[in-house]
Amino acid sequence: MVDRANRPSALHAPSAAAPGPQVDISGSGASSRVTARLPSGESVEILLHGATVISWKSDGGEKENLWLSEKAVLDGSKAVRGGVPIVFPVFGPPPANHATSSLPQHGFARTSRWEFLGKSTSEDTVESSAVKLDFGLYSSNLSAEARKAWPYDFGLVYSVTLSKDSLQTVMNVRNEGTEVFEFQMLFHTYLRVKDITTTTLTGLLGVPYTDKVLNNTTSTQSTPSLSITSEIDRVYTSIPQSTATVLENGTPRFDIVRDNVEDTVVWNPWKEKAAAMADFAPQDGWKNMICVEVGTVGGWQRLEGGDGFEGGQVVKSLL
Numbered sequence: 001m002v003d004r005a006n007r008p009s010a011l012h013a014p015s016a017a018a019p020g021p022q023v024d025i026s027g028s029g030a031s032s033r034v035t036a037r038l039p040s041g042e043s044v045e046i047l048l049h050g051a052t053v054i055s056w057k058s059d060g061g062e063k064e065n066l067w068l069s070e071k072a073v074l075d076g077s078k079a080v081r082g083g084v085p086i087v088f089p090v091f092g093p094p095p096a097n098h099a100t101s102s103l104p105q106h107g108f109a110r111t112s113r114w115e116f117l118g119k120s121t122s123e124d125t126v127e128s129s130a131v132k133l134d135f136g137l138y139s140s141n142l143s144a145e146a147r148k149a150w151p152y153d154f155g156l157v158y159s160v161t162l163s164k165d166s167l168q169t170v171m172n173v174r175n176e177g178t179e180v181f182e183f184q185m186l187f188h189t190y191l192r193v194k195d196i197t198t199t200t201l202t203g204l205l206g207v208p209y210t211d212k213v214l215n216n217t218t219s220t221q222s223t224p225s226l227s228i229t230s231e232i233d234r235v236y237t238s239i240p241q242s243t244a245t246v247l248e249n250g251t252p253r254f255d256i257v258r259d260n261v262e263d264t265v266v267w268n269p270w271k272e273k274a275a276a277m278a279d280f281a282p283q284d285g286w287k288n289m290i291c292v293e294v295g296t297v298g299g300w301q302r303l304e305g306g307d308g309f310e311g312g313q314v315v316k317s318l319l
């Protein structure tokens with residue numbers, strides 16, 4: 001059941017005086033997208049394909065916070081390389097002997113077309129305005145192939161809230177059937193940074209992790225600050241601290257605050273792995289990104305028929 005005290009609440013009713021956030025739907029077919037802009041200029045852009053956030057600009061719309069590959073495929077034929085793809089119902093290659101075993105890596109949510117369910121806005125003042133955009137994906141929307149590979153009745157409602165200095169993403173998962181299912185879920189956020197070699201991450205001290213670069217060996221984060229000096233692909237689990245911070249040259253750039261999800265994947269492919277990805281550009285784009293992926297992937301979330309789960313993050317741009 002969704003029993004958290006701090007469920008995201010509906011935004012305030014608009015006041016008559018202040019100018020409101022603008023929401024536009026554009027494009028057609030697979031490239032349909034929803035764009036929202038606050039009166040102060042901040043914006044977010046979300047493709048219906050995968051409900052993938054492909055741009056989030058803060059600082060009056062001047063500062064792009066997300067990295068998006070110049071060769072990202074946005075026509076719905078594959079997952080988007082960059083932005084915030086959604087991982088569901090399995091993270092990584094599915095394990096054999098699990099109900100997800102026939103699904104592709106990271107599941108089907110990032111390659112399915114979602115429905116735009118609508119917006120709610122808060123328009124108290126230009127400074128405090130915010131807009132929440134809701135997207136839905138249901139078993140009935142899935143391709144025949146995905147439905148066959150994971151034949152459960154589910155409903156996902158994904159809410160993206162743009163505020164002046166932050167972007168909140170919340171996933172609500174419901175089991176609409178009678179059969180129990182297990183899932184993993186993660187926001188695969190590609191954050192844009194100036195230079196990966198001077199980027200550090202804090203908030204993981206003492207946290208156990210599995211290192212995918214070192215043959216899935218397990219270890220514990222022993223330093224307060226994590227420097228990225230080569231390929232990194234680590235799954236940090238059961239993190240007690242709710243906030244991780246990305247710093248550029250020692251200056252905090254992003255806070256990532258988890259809500260009801262305990263795990264975080266840190267990924268940068270570095271030079272060779274980036275070169276091996278056909279949709280990765282520019283070639284040295286890996287220098288300008290770090291994936292800090294918040295979710296629930298250490299084990300499985302189990303949902304009985306009729307039950308729900310909700311988890312999310314708030315990413316704050318600190319400039």
Ligand SMILES: O=P(O)(O)OC[C@H]1O[C@@H](O)[C@H](O)[C@@H](O)[C@@H]1O
Nearest residue numbers: 079105106188212233265267293
């Ligand atoms: O190429 P994909 O399927 O988008 O995955 C990218 C990366 O996603 C990360 O979350 C995984 O930990 C990596 O192992 C993986 O390489």
